[in-house]
Amino acid sequence: MANKNDKSRRKFLQKLGVAGASAVAGSALLLQGCSDSNKSSGNKVKVLTADNKLVEVDVAHLKPGDKIQDLSYLQERGREGIPGKKFVMVVDLAKCKNARKCMKACQSAHQLKPEMHHLNVLEMEDPVRDTSYWMPKTCQHCDNPPCVSVCPVDATFKRQDGIVLIDNERCIGCRFCVAACPYSARTFNWTEPKNSEEFAEVTYDMELNVPQKKGTVTKCAFSADRVREGKLPYCVSACPNGVYYFGDQNEDLVTNGTTKKTVRLSALLDNNAAYTLMPELGTKPSVYYLPPRESKG
């Protein structure tokens, strides 16, 4: 089973090499349709206005600083999401060597204390082979998210682009979502958040979920702020081992954060016996895992 998997993977990677070069170029454009902070003038970009209309304007006319400090603009944009997209992540467990660069990048981007994890690399037991493997676990951005169902105030919600976010301006801190999430993906600001004084004046952006607020829940946002700028998520870019792929399911393309190669999502999943975590629960995750090919150590 493992050998067969190996072979097909190698073949797949060879094909990938050929396709790779062209794909890299494509990947740069992949997420750009939704960008509103591209500063090179002459480009037309689509932006979401405060009254929720998508308009195309010249970049030179944009003053990003203005809007980025407007809370109601950020709130509206954060709930709206990016039209036409369906973001997915693929985690290749065979490549994970527990470097933990992803965790570090995540914690520093989201102003998390060391014990708080939007992304946690777990050492998992493999009961069949009696070994263990490393498994990065983010929010699964479920298509049927139990956390969203139970939230009493619509503080956590599912966007049209598939991302599950939390609005810490609205969260009442009941932690029902924490209890409801079978993946233990959520964490809570039990005390005053890290560097809270430094961030006191910063306008809250729910796509980054910074500044963090005491008494509210926080979670992986698929780096919605980076994705909006056409970049890959913090964790995906930080990985040195090529573990993460990220992209748009509608386009059927995902980009590896380390190699920057873009590949077909469907082929990647089919050829590598991809799976999701606890599919029997019916949560329909947006994060796919490729099995750990070799045992660690």
Next chain:
Amino acid sequence: MNETITKELSESQIDQDLLKNVNWGGKFKLWLAFLAVSLIICLYYYYQQLQNGLGVTGLHDYVSWGIYISNFVFFVATSLIGMLISSVLGLMNVSWVKPLARIAELVAVAFAMVAGLIIITDMGRPDRLLNVFMHGRVQSPIVWDIAVVVTYVAISVLLLYIPMLPDIALCRDKLKNVPKWQQKMYKFLALGWSGKAKQFKIMHNYTRILLILIIPIALSIHTVTSWLFAMTLRSGWDSPIFGPYFVSGAFVAGCAAVIIAMYFFQKNYKLKDYITVDHFDRMGRLLVLVALVYVYFNINEIIVPGYKANTADAKHVHEMLYGHESVMFWLVQLGGLVIPFLLILFRPMRRPLPLTLISIIVLAGAWFKRVLIVVPTQLTPYYPIQNVPENWTHYSPTLPEIAITVASFILVLLIMTVLAKLFPIIPIWEVKEEINHNKK
């Protein structure tokens, strides 16, 4: 008809006996001061929690619901007894419960009111409470819970108040040496009651509507409370029997609470002729009945997942029976439920003092039982607890957390004792009615 009150009592004697406790004696003021001071000390810890966040508790990301939520479940549970005694037994014309109905309703009102406050102490952002009303979403069980708890409190208050109208009027007419504000209060609350047959008819009609209404609402509040857990995908909570399981457990806690309250009122208010040895005997039997039903649900709750032993359930059941939680589990199941009900089977154990002592143990067991329902499930998540501080693999409540929980009990005692000082604790007009009925 009322076979439990056997002593021949004249009406004026009844008035005198049952109105006696409505006063503000020195001893009572001392008790009140004691409660107030303890409450203030406990509230200081809540102030600390407001300042520093829920971090002052022993809660963490893996046990994010601890004794606050357990205590909330316990309070909602205990409050359900009002429905069983005054409504279910009342509608079935079980006449011996009549003198106890007001005590049961008092327990219901006090516990249900404070349950609502406990939920607020568990919130990370109590300042945003209004969000629930501004942005409330109908698919969240929390919203259902708030809706039914508020309704239950409202109906329970009415169910305490409306059948009390004749007694309030009696206080208005007879109690001339109470403070002026109290006289005014009776006058206002009596709603011009003059004991006319028509007034009695209206009162009976309203009471009957409320007694019927409270049954589905009481069932809802505890079923919905169980759904806070059962609606999740966590093994240990993900159970379709949680609704009836919670309701049956609620009656155990409630019966015990009423027995303790009965003993307290009987001793302090010298009500031996009204809360009789026979009342204790019958409440003891009721406790056996509800405890048996609860044991039955407990067996189902453990054996069904334990037999099938799917990965996650097996872990949970194992933790309960032999693992981390086993000491508390067996103490609660045997010490707090099985042994007590076996003891109560013997008549001498149903005498006031032994029954009250057993009830205290049952009530304590019921409290820890709620902790066993809430906490262990969170300690056996589907994915391992890693890369977090060592103490996140277990849960122990901190001093502020315990103090805030104690505060909820003090509040219940405050509400109950103050109400029991303002109003007669035994329905005077009903006792008279029964006695007149018996004479005929």
